[in-house]
Amino acid sequence: MLTQKLTLLLCLLAGITCSSCVKKRIFHAERNARTAAESREKILVQEILERRKETAQLVKSTENLARDLGKQDAEIEDLKERLANTTQSMGESASKLASEKVSLEKTLATTNQTLDQRNAIIKKVKAVQDKRKVILTELDSDIQRAFGAFTSSGVSTVVEGDWVHLTLPDALLFDATGVNISVKGKDLMQILAEFLAARPALSIDLVAYTDNILPPKEKSLKDTWDWSLLRATNAIRVLIRDFNVNANQVTPVGKGEFYPLASNETPEGRQKNRRTVVTFKPLLPNIPVAE
Secondary structure, X not given: OHHHHHHHHHHHHHHHHHHHHHHHHHHHHHHHHHHHHHHHHHHHHHHHHHHHHHHHHHHHHHHHHXXXXXXXXXXXXXXXXXXXXXXXXXXXXXXXXXXXXXXHHHHHHHHHHHHHHHHHHHXXXXXXXXXXXXXXXXXXXXXXXXXXHHHHHOOEEEEEOOEEEEEEEHHHHEOOXXXXXXXXXXXXXXXXXXXXXXXOOOEEEXXXXXXXXXXXXXXXXXXXXXXXXXXXXXXXHHHHHHHXXXXXXXXXXXXXOOOOOOOOOOHHHHHHHOEEEEEEEOOOOOOOOOO
16 A cells, blocks of 8 residues: 555656656747747848838939939930030021022132133233333334434433433534524434334424523523423424424424523533423323223
């Protein structure tokens, strides 16, 4: 009986002990599971926080990108507008340049035409000037040949402008009175008459110059104008009356004392100032005038 009770007691103790051991294992297992769960929870919370942070950053980045995109869209629109304006301006400029080019080409064509016309006129003028020069040069040469025998006596020629001047010294042409043509003077007049007769289209002015002292025996002379004109008309009368020169070819001119070549204070100067200049006036071609 006692033995049965002891056995029963031992069995109860063993059961309690076994039950306690089972509960401890379960406790430890649950505690470990809870610890693991808490650890996972912390990790999950940390990950959630990180995801939230990343999400916030993404939202901020998205907003920045949206702003940038909006700004870029505005810039693109501005660029499009500027491009359109530039294209329009370039089109207008191109049209304007084309119009200006046409205008300049017309102006250039007109200018070239004007230049061509002027060049043609210049060529004509030069050709006429050359022809006039030839006529005057040939006339001068003919006069020099005709009066060559008197060159050493002071007879000379010069071409000035459109005329040829033949200078006859007073000592050759007039006698001692200073008014009448001398014998040698008539020889000169005969050469001049023959020269004019061979050239009926040629005309002359016979210009007489004096010094400032009137001939003492010529009481009718009022001044050197009278004296010089009388000298010129006497020479013309010889040409017409003695040598039959056409009166339409000759004109007497008196210059008096007012165009001296030297001083009238000396006899040599006065003699040099008393001279007769035959001015030959050939017919020359007219120089073209621009229209």
